[in-house]
Amino acid sequence: MKKILMLVLFLTAFAAAAEQSNYQLQVNGLACPFCEYNIHKKLAKIDGVVDVKVNLKEGLVDVRMQDGIKLPEAQMKQDITDAGFTLKSIKKLDEK
Numbered sequence: 001m002k003k004i005l006m007l008v009l010f011l012t013a014f015a016a017a018a019e020q021s022n023y024q025l026q027v028n029g030l031a032c033p034f035c036e037y038n039i040h041k042k043l044a045k046i047d048g049v050v051d052v053k054v055n056l057k058e059g060l061v062d063v064r065m066q067d068g069i070k071l072p073e074a075q076m077k078q079d080i081t082d083a084g085f086t087l088k089s090i091k092k093l094d095e096k
Contacts, residue, residue, distance in 0.1 A: 020050065020064055020065060020066070020067055021064070021065040021069070021070060021071065021092065022062065022063070022064050022065070022092070022093040023062070023063045023064075023065070023071050023090055023091065023092055023093065024060055024061070024062050024063075024090075024091045024093055025060065025061040025062075025063060025076070025080070025087060025088075025089070025090055025091075026059060026060060026087075026088040026089040026090075026091075027039065027059055027060070027061050027080060027085050027086065027087055027088065028059060028085060028086040028087075028088055029084065029085040029086055030054065030056050030059050030061075030085065031056065032056070033056075035056065035085070036054040036056055038083050038084070039052075039054060039061060039080065039083055039085060040052045040054055042079045042080070042082070042083045043061065043063060043076070043079060043080075045079075046072065046075060046076065046079065047069070047072075048065050048066040048069035048071075048072075049063060049064070049065060049066070050064045050065060050066050051063070051064040052064075059088075062093075063076075071090070071092075073090060076090070
């Protein structure tokens with residue numbers, strides 16, 4: 001019985017992780033640690049966002065969404081614009 005329970009828990013955790021959506025945003029205007037903090041703060045407030053990672057050098061922002069929730073692109077674009085940046089592109093990253 002314990003083995004079955006452990007197997008079910010393992011498979012459930014694995015399936016949940018596979019459902020998360022990851023996106024990479026190309027953002028113009030990211031130049032300093034304050035920019036990083038500002039965009040991280042804005043994007044982290046969006047419902048369903050689990051993690052935000054900013055690469056200042058490349059101008060990239062990686063956003064990980066909660067299980068089963070898609071990136072609200074219109075809201076994301078508006079929040080980036082409101083923060084003083086320009087969204088250049090959004091790319092959905094494949095899970096492997």
